[in-house]
Amino acid sequence: xxxxxxxxxxxxxxxxxxxxxxxxxxxxxxxxxxxxxxxxxxxxxxxxxxxxxxxxxxxxxxxxxxxxxxxxxxxxxxxxxxxxxxxxxxxxxxxxxxxxxxxxxxxxxxxxxxxxxxxxxxxxxxxxxxxxxxxxxxxxxxxxxxxxxxxxxxxxxxxxxxxxxxxxxxxxxxxxxxxxxxxxxxxxxxxxxxxxxxxxxxxxxxxxxxxxxxxxxxxxxxxxxxxxxxxxxxxxxxxxxxxxxxxxxxxxxxxxxxxxxxxxxxxxxxxxxxxxxxxxxxxxxxxxxxxxxxxxxxxxxxxxxxxxxxxxxxxxxxxxxxxxxxxxxxxxxxxxxxxxxxxxxxxxxxxxxxxxxxxxxxxxxxxxxxxxxxxxxxxxxxxxxxxxxxxxxxxxxxxx
Amino acid sequence: xxxxxxxxxxxxxxxxxxxxxxxxxxxxxxxxxxxxxxxxxxxxxxxxxxxxxxxxxxxxxxxxxxxxxxxxxxxxxxxxxxxxxxxxxxxxxxxxxxxxxxxxxxxxxxxxxxxxxxxxxxxxxxxxxxxxxxxxxxxxxxxxxxxxxxxxxxxxxxxxxxxxxxxxxxxxxxxxxxxxxxxxxxxxxxxxxxxxxxxxxxxxxxxxxxxxxxxxxxxxxxxxxxxxxxxxxxxxxxxxxxxxxxxxxxxxxxxxxxxxxxxxxxxxxxxxxxxxxxxxxxxxxxxxxxxxxxxxxxxxxxxxxxxxxxxxxxxxxxxxxxxxxxxxxxxxxxxxxxxxxxxxxxxxxxxxxxxxxxxxxxxxxxxxxxxxxxxxxxxxxxxxxxxxxxxxxxxxxxxx
Numbered sequence: 001x002x003x004x005x006x007x008x009x010x011x012x013x014x015x016x017x018x019x020x021x022x023x024x025x026x027x028x029x030x031x032x033x034x035x036x037x038x039x040x041x042x043x044x045x046x047x048x049x050x051x052x053x054x055x056x057x058x059x060x061x062x063x064x065x066x067x068x069x070x071x072x073x074x075x076x077x078x079x080x081x082x083x084x085x086x087x088x089x090x091x092x093x094x095x096x097x098x099x100x101x102x103x104x105x106x107x108x109x110x111x112x113x114x115x116x117x118x119x120x121x122x123x124x125x126x127x128x129x130x131x132x133x134x135x136x137x138x139x140x141x142x143x144x145x146x147x148x149x150x151x152x153x154x155x156x157x158x159x160x161x162x163x164x165x166x167x168x169x170x171x172x173x174x175x176x177x178x179x180x181x182x183x184x185x186x187x188x189x190x191x192x193x194x195x196x197x198x199x200x201x202x203x204x205x206x207x208x209x210x211x212x213x214x215x216x217x218x219x220x221x222x223x224x225x226x227x228x229x230x231x232x233x234x235x236x237x238x239x240x241x242x243x244x245x246x247x248x249x250x251x252x253x254x255x256x257x258x259x260x261x262x263x264x265x266x267x268x269x270x271x272x273x274x275x276x277x278x279x280x281x282x283x284x285x286x287x288x289x290x291x292x293x294x295x296x297x298x299x300x301x302x303x304x305x306x307x308x309x310x311x312x313x314x315x316x317x318x319x320x321x322x323x324x325x326x327x328x329x330x331x332x333x334x335x336x337x338x339x340x341x342x343x344x345x346x347x348x349x350x351x352x353x354x355x356x357x358x359x360x361x362x363x364x365x366x367x368x369x370x371x372x373x374x375x376x377x378x379x380x381x382x383x384x385x386x387x388x389x390x391x392x393x394x395x396x397x398x399x400x
Numbered sequence: 401x402x403x404x405x406x407x408x409x410x411x412x413x414x415x416x417x418x419x420x421x422x423x424x425x426x427x428x429x430x431x432x433x434x435x436x437x438x439x440x441x442x443x444x445x446x447x448x449x450x451x452x453x454x455x456x457x458x459x460x461x462x463x464x465x466x467x468x469x470x471x472x473x474x475x476x477x478x479x480x481x482x483x484x485x486x487x488x489x490x491x492x493x494x495x496x497x498x499x500x501x502x503x504x505x506x507x508x509x510x511x512x513x514x515x516x517x518x519x520x521x522x523x524x525x526x527x528x529x530x531x532x533x534x535x536x537x538x539x540x541x542x543x544x545x546x547x548x549x550x551x552x553x554x555x556x557x558x559x560x561x562x563x564x565x566x567x568x569x570x571x572x573x574x575x576x577x578x579x580x581x582x583x584x585x586x587x588x589x590x591x592x593x594x595x596x597x598x599x600x601x602x603x604x605x606x607x608x609x610x611x612x613x614x615x616x617x618x619x620x621x622x623x624x625x626x627x628x629x630x631x632x633x634x635x636x637x638x639x640x641x642x643x644x645x646x647x648x649x650x651x652x653x654x655x656x657x658x659x660x661x662x663x664x665x666x667x668x669x670x671x672x673x674x675x676x677x678x679x680x681x682x683x684x685x686x687x688x689x690x691x692x693x694x695x696x697x698x699x700x701x702x703x704x705x706x707x708x709x710x711x712x713x714x715x716x717x718x719x720x721x722x723x724x725x726x727x728x729x730x731x732x733x734x735x736x737x738x739x740x741x742x743x744x745x746x747x748x749x750x751x752x753x754x755x756x757x758x759x760x761x762x763x764x765x766x767x768x769x770x771x772x773x774x775x776x777x778x779x780x781x782x783x784x785x786x787x788x789x790x791x792x793x794x795x796x797x798x799x800x
Contacts, residue, residue, distance in 0.1 A: 158613065
């Protein structure tokens with residue numbers, strides 16, 4: 001197996017829930033040794049050997065240390081001194097109280113990189129505001145603009161704030177490591193998940209700040225230049241499943257001609273009110289009604305293929321079963337890798353959406369149980385013998 | 401050296417309008433990013449919104465957002481002399497980022513093999529819609545179609561109704577984040593091996609990765625994650641409505657203090673039983689629990705409710721429009737919004753800025769987004785040693 005980019009890098013991981021674990025998981029997938037420090041009974045968020053919790057915890061080690069106990073804190077500080085990066089998602093006071101903030105740790109290990117991924121950041125009047133991904137999404141404006149056409153809030157089906165926070169956290173670690181390679185210097189990065197998700201609202205924020213325009217829910221208007229037809233269209237039921245939809249996007253004149261041909265050149269496509277892109281945009285309600293008439297007579301998969309054959313952008317609105325059991329593209333690229341579990345079986349997980357030609361990351365292990373790597377961390381990393389380990393357990397500083 | 405973490409890193413950005421956020425992330429940390437545009441300008445320059453709603457290639461706010469901190473060089477890659485200039489620039493670059501259809505780089509004459517032969521340490525990041533391989537590799541898509549095929553649409557909105565689309569080009573943004581992560585991993589690998597890497601990123605997969613709970617749900621339960629309206633998939637959050645607007649409920653905070661408060665208001669109904677102390681029970685009874693809490697909050701004003709909630713460390717938040725971000729005291733105090741001067745217009749604008757604060761190598765505004773071809777001559781002079789006569793000749797022949 002070729003080496004992975006982060007082999008030899010150790011991450012001490014105090015993060016929990018979603019954003020932090022996504023960040024450290026990305027590092028673990030690429031060869032870093034991620035040591036997750038946690039309490040014996042974290043909130044029961046699910047089985048780490050399967051599904052989402054496995055995705056969040058895979059390629060990591062776990063050790064249960066009691067951070068309420070002075071000797072527990074001492075062990076964690078020793079681990080930090082052996083690590084390249086320390087990551088948490090607490091407000092500022094938590095790591096400071098443990099003597100594990102950047103200032104304290106850099107006194108012990110001058111080139112340490114500390115990344116704190118709190119909700120709203122370590123500074124500012126709301127730095128102690130309590131939040132989760134979905135509440136940060138609400139504050140950013142995403143939730144408000146996810147509405148049905150009549151304005152009813154429709155919610156968000158995914159935790160985008162957590163993902164943006166996670167990706168930004170991984171990037172921070174990688175950029176800081178790159179900088180350390182060149183200068184020998186570590187640093188502290190104060191990452192606010194709120195800012196990470198706000199940053200990707202993108203051009204709409206510019207429209208507010210520059211043009212002063214109030215943003216409306218985007219609906220299915222194209223957000224990347226004029227396009228019509230553009231949207232998701234109901235398709236024929238698949239057996240009892242009446243929830244089948246096809247996304248279609250037609251931009252240029254050439255695409256429109258190919259679209260017309262692909263759907264069999266029905267008479268309505270010759271209507272002068274659909275003659276130009278501008279007119280198709282102006283009359284999109286009529287246009288959408290005609291397009292829906294076609295799609296409802298088609299299986300979504302077949303309609304997608306007919307359009308793609310003519311090089312028209314179209315895609316099935318895939319649900320979890322479509323994605324994981326049927327999509328031939330994900331399957332061909334091995335996007336759901338199989339990982340062995342401890343009982344001789346295996347499970348599949350979400351893969352890494354990019355490959356490097358010679359140093360690709362690999363999903364190697366499923367999520368550890370809490371404290372599963374106690375022996376390795378206490379013995380091999382910290383060099384603590386059996387008798388002292390037993391004493392630490394008896395004192396309640398660690399949990400085996 | 402500019403003091404950024406990526407100072408000295410030379411990046412050539414060939415991406416079109418889809419994933420240009422990738423190189424911007426690197427530019428914000430100090431990399432020297434040259435955006436290479438066709439002589440008529442990148443397609444992003446034709447996408448709105450536009451400054452004062454006047455469409456013009458130097459007034460696209462869409463372009464501005466994604467190209468802050470980059471320089472612009474125009475190059476006709478349909479002309480062999482343009483291709484030769486591109487190859488010359490790539491000889492001394494660290495990273496080339498592109499988002500052409502698979503095979504296009506080879507046809508132009510700047511595919512991986514030729515770039516790698518010229519400069520073995522070069523990292524080439526190829527970001528195709530569906531990656532470089534697989535049955536969909538030549539399919540067409542835009543952000544909406546990618547969101548459909550990547551599972552990002554199906555889960556938003558109400559069961560039995562049309563799936564709802566999020567604000568912003570989030571399939572592209574997720575791809576751009578993964579692209580930047582992949583580039584940094586390849587650079588760290590290069591530090592050890594001396595060799596560059598070819599990155600094969602699939603936007604389709606990057607989209608699916610941002611909704612990894614969907615695949616997690618499938619691999620755990622063999623079920624498709626449904627649309628749940630405003631109930632978050634974790635079942636711990638739901639949109640509620642106060643007297644004067646929407647809020648986000650959360651049942652993951654300290655339950656005892658929340659229920660004491662609701663009880664004191666006489667609105668606890670049947671939630672005041674010990675079973676609800678268990679996270680798992682709140683998960684199972686989520687719909688009923690939030691129905692009761694909806695009844696409770698409906699006579700509150702948002703301000704009263706949220707102020708009290710945060711005092712009790714309940715992770716509640718306002719569901720508010722993105723316009724509110726510009727008055728958010730936390731973002732303002734942390735300097736999230738960056739003032740960028742556009743001297744040619746005699747104006748300054750507020751841009752969304754850093755998602756993280758770095759202690760040693762700050763995120764910075766180095767330069768406003770470039771005018772079309774603004775830096776062509778200086779780059780050809782400084783990077784390739786060309787003199788004014790040579791540059792003028794290329795310009796006359798419209799190669800640049």
